[in-house]
Amino acid sequence: MAARSRHRKHSGSTKRTGGHPAGPRTRTPRAAPVAPATAGDWIDAARLRTLPLAVSPVIAGTGAAVLVDGLFHWALALACLAVAVLLQIGVNYANDYSDGIRGTDDERVGPARLTALGKARPHTVLIVALVFFALAAVAGLAIVIRTQEWWLLLVGAAAIVAAWFYTGGKRPYGYMALGEVFVFVFFGLVATLGTTWVQVRSLPQEAWFAAVAVGLLAVAVLLANNLRDIDQDRAVGKRTLSTLIGRRATQALFTLCLLAPFGIAAYLALFYPIAWLVMLALLAGAPALLIVWTYRAPRELVVALALTSVTSLAYSALLAWAFIG
Numbered sequence: 001m002a003a004r005s006r007h008r009k010h011s012g013s014t015k016r017t018g019g020h021p022a023g024p025r026t027r028t029p030r031a032a033p034v035a036p037a038t039a040g041d042w043i044d045a046a047r048l049r050t051l052p053l054a055v056s057p058v059i060a061g062t063g064a065a066v067l068v069d070g071l072f073h074w075a076l077a078l079a080c081l082a083v084a085v086l087l088q089i090g091v092n093y094a095n096d097y098s099d100g101i102r103g104t105d106d107e108r109v110g111p112a113r114l115t116a117l118g119k120a121r122p123h124t125v126l127i128v129a130l131v132f133f134a135l136a137a138v139a140g141l142a143i144v145i146r147t148q149e150w151w152l153l154l155v156g157a158a159a160i161v162a163a164w165f166y167t168g169g170k171r172p173y174g175y176m177a178l179g180e181v182f183v184f185v186f187f188g189l190v191a192t193l194g195t196t197w198v199q200v201r202s203l204p205q206e207a208w209f210a211a212v213a214v215g216l217l218a219v220a221v222l223l224a225n226n227l228r229d230i231d232q233d234r235a236v237g238k239r240t241l242s243t244l245i246g247r248r249a250t251q252a253l254f255t256l257c258l259l260a261p262f263g264i265a266a267y268l269a270l271f272y273p274i275a276w277l278v279m280l281a282l283l284a285g286a287p288a289l290l291i292v293w294t295y296r297a298p299r300e301l302v303v304a305l306a307l308t309s310v311t312s313l314a315y316s317a318l319l320a321w322a323f324i325g
Contacts, residue, residue: 036120037114042120042128046092047092050088050092052310053088053217053218053312054081054084054088055084055085055313056214056217056312056316057084057188057192058080058081058191058192059313059316059320060211061192061193061196061207062320063210063322063323064192064196064210065195066320067204073199076143076198076199077195077199079142080191080194083143086136086139087132087160087163090129090131090133090163091129091164091166093125093126093128093129093132094166094168095167096114096129097129099115099116099167100114100115100122102167103116133164136156140152140156141156143198144156147201149197149198155194166182175239177239179222179226179240180219180241183215183219183222184216184218184219187215188212188215188219191214192207206323213260213264214316216257217308218312220257221305221309221312223254224254225301225305226240227247227292227301228305229298230242241253254292255289258308262282268319272322272323273322277322278322281314284308284311288304291304291307
């Protein structure tokens with residue numbers, strides 16, 4: 001009986017080879033290798049759909065400048081455009097880097113994230129961002145030398161610092177529900193009024209109206225972006241204005257920021273009749289508004305974001321035409 005019992009025990013035991021159970025081994029699956037970023041990936045990461053936010057204030061500010069002396073200061077206007085566009089691209093790459101190393105972009109909807117997806121080394125993305133910041137600084141320095149307005153160096157430095165600390169540094173203000181405030185100030189007031197000032201050394205009231213309108217449209221773009229990412233931002237602890245006030249309040253604020261500029265245009269049309277044509281920008285703005293209120297999937301808000309950017313560009317171009325005409 002003892003021998004039979006030992007036989008059953010031995011035959012029921014697990015045979016081992018080299019210390020591992022016999023039979024197929026279970027292996028931890030390896031992550032599929034990530035292909036290096038292509039030229040298209042780098043272009044996507046620049047987030048070209050946001051570039052109208054850089055172009056719009058320069059157009060509006062230039063239109064207001066023409067009101068003062070009736071002249072086009074092309075060299076200064078193009079230099080302002082270079083500063084705005086280069087800064088915008090720089091901040092987009094800086095956001096890619098900063099959000100990527102924090103892990104807040106891991107499940108993001110929208111354009112490709114080079115850092116989060118491992119398509120490019122974080123250090124490389126950071127260098128590209130700094131290169132664009134440096135190019136913007138060179139263009140800004142050229143403006144300062146041409147105008148001899150040396151105090152503008154402080155404005156340019158503040159713009160670069162604001163661009164970096166939106167998501168960079170230990171306490172980024174984009175994570176403290178202050179993104180909309182800074183976007184309004186720098187993409188609206190600073191960019192528009194700065195464009196007008198360097199060309200004519202004057203700030204007519206039309207420039208202020210244009211600056212407020214352009215700034216509100218820039219805020220609307222950011223709200224559409226943060227509404228799209230609201231669930232992901234909450235999951236990773238990123239405090240945007242949208243995560244604090246909720247989806248419905250964000251939709252209401254988006255509506256206000258999108259439509260208020262058209263109220264400004266209606267007022268300006270009393271003095272510049274061509275400004276009524278600014279209402280044509282609603283051809284892009286109205287669908288964006290509809291999407292924001294009826295979307296079912298976050299990806300739909302990518303279209304709303306792009307349409308809002310187009311609205312800003314069309315608004316500024318038509319408003320500048322009203323000033324010039």
